[in-house]
Amino acid sequence: MEYRKLGRTGMEVSVIGFGAIKLPQVSLDQAVEAIDRAIELEVNFIDTARNYKDSEHKVGVAIKGKRDKVYIATKTASRDYDGAMRDIETSLRELDIEKVDLLQLHTVSDEDVYARVMAKGGALEAARKAQQQGMADHIGITIHRAHSVMRKAILSGEFETIMLAYSPLDQEGVEREIIPMAHRSGMGVIIMKPLSGGTLASPNASSKTKPERDPIVFGSLWYIISNPNVSVVIPGMRSAREGEENVQVGEMTRPMREEEIRELRYEIGKLGIEFRYGQVCLRCGYCQPCPQGIPIPEVFRAYDMFKGYPDNLKHMGVDLYRSLPVSPEECVECGECEEKCPAGLPIRERLKMVVETFKGLI
Known part of the structure; x- marks a missing residue:
């Protein structure tokens, strides 16, 4: 070492x-x-x-x-x-x-x-x-x-x-x-x-x-x-x-x-990743807990897997999204998560985007 x-x-x-x-x-x-x-x-x-x-x-x-x-x-x-x-x-x-x-x-x-x-x-x-x-x-x-x-x-x-x-x-x-x-x-x-x-x-x-x-x-x-x-x-x-x-x-x-x-x-x-700080969730967990119980980092992880992985592995993102204990559809847009996010992500808008992405796949 x-x-x-x-x-x-x-x-x-x-x-x-x-x-x-x-x-x-x-x-x-x-x-x-x-x-x-x-x-x-x-x-x-x-x-x-x-x-x-x-x-x-x-x-x-x-x-x-x-x-x-x-x-x-x-x-x-x-x-x-x-x-x-x-x-x-x-x-x-x-x-x-x-x-x-x-x-x-x-x-x-x-x-x-x-x-x-x-x-x-x-x-x-x-x-x-x-x-x-x-x-x-x-x-x-x-x-x-x-x-x-x-x-x-x-x-x-x-x-x-x-x-x-x-x-x-x-x-x-x-x-x-x-x-x-x-x-x-x-x-x-x-x-x-x-x-x-x-x-x-x-x-x-x-x-x-x-x-x-x-x-x-x-x-x-x-x-x-x-x-x-x-x-x-x-x-x-x-x-x-x-x-x-x-x-x-x-x-x-x-x-x-x-x-x-x-x-x-x-x-x-x-991996198909286009990254700039402030654009991608770093899954630090600082946004947690969500008052509605939405596991925000895992929501974005599922999205990243679905979008970034090759076609034969995209199912991993779908499977993860399906297994979430609370759907991002439950978001009431209180904004607590955005106040705590160190990367300044527009989390509420991103959650809507994720919901639209997986609609019809689940």
Whole structure:
């Protein structure tokens, strides 16, 4: 496993980290097994968040007796001092640890949110207080898509790390400007959504006959860590097998060559994906729960499968849509999901589009 310095935090982190966003999808035993295996494979950076449902609790159980082997990062999505302090205290209780190595302000999605967390009585003030009280060693920020906010956060000097979305499909501005700028400032660069929220997982990713490693998943992670300004990438994991596959990338001893990058882009092109951030659902789950119970990420996953997969596999999208516990037709257009979507998707209009697409097929 390759290790890199996480900016001026001084932490030496495995280039492949453990993204704990998917742990709520599996049982406690499965989550513990996944984390145990990742630690065995020398992964030493685990990222979770207060709003990842029971993820923090599962991480806490898994690292019992292994705290010295891992760095723990969590996040607060509260914008004011009181809410952030409550989150930090709850996180420590759920993780069952005395302090986190990295506390991040979560999903600072636009200029208004940035102003709120930075203001007197804002979340940053709470993070600083937690740091002074020994509840957190370092402070970072996570920003999904607002490049102007990324620039402000970097130039502020207030944060030691920045987490942002970056993949072979999502390079515009991030690869050329933001990542180098953060690195030059001494910040650790943490990459989320390396597979564009699962968009880059191949159609046969869940097949029992799948190859030992998915070439697009492997190639996408390799592409990201080939960028020397990246400190760590945190693919979401929920099984020991996923960890084993992802860790193989951290064992690569050289960056991708140009011909390998071209081949990766060719393979991605065969999936039929046209991607630009803010146009495709990343299935992060931040829109959940829907008051009507609509599983919005799965609705869009079914649509993407139907539209993007070759003809002989389109039935997978239809089957998934048919299995949804609540149809998107139940949408009452309350708009709660759009307020929470970090990619700013027009979810209500998209749901109507999906309903029309599958009409007559179900």
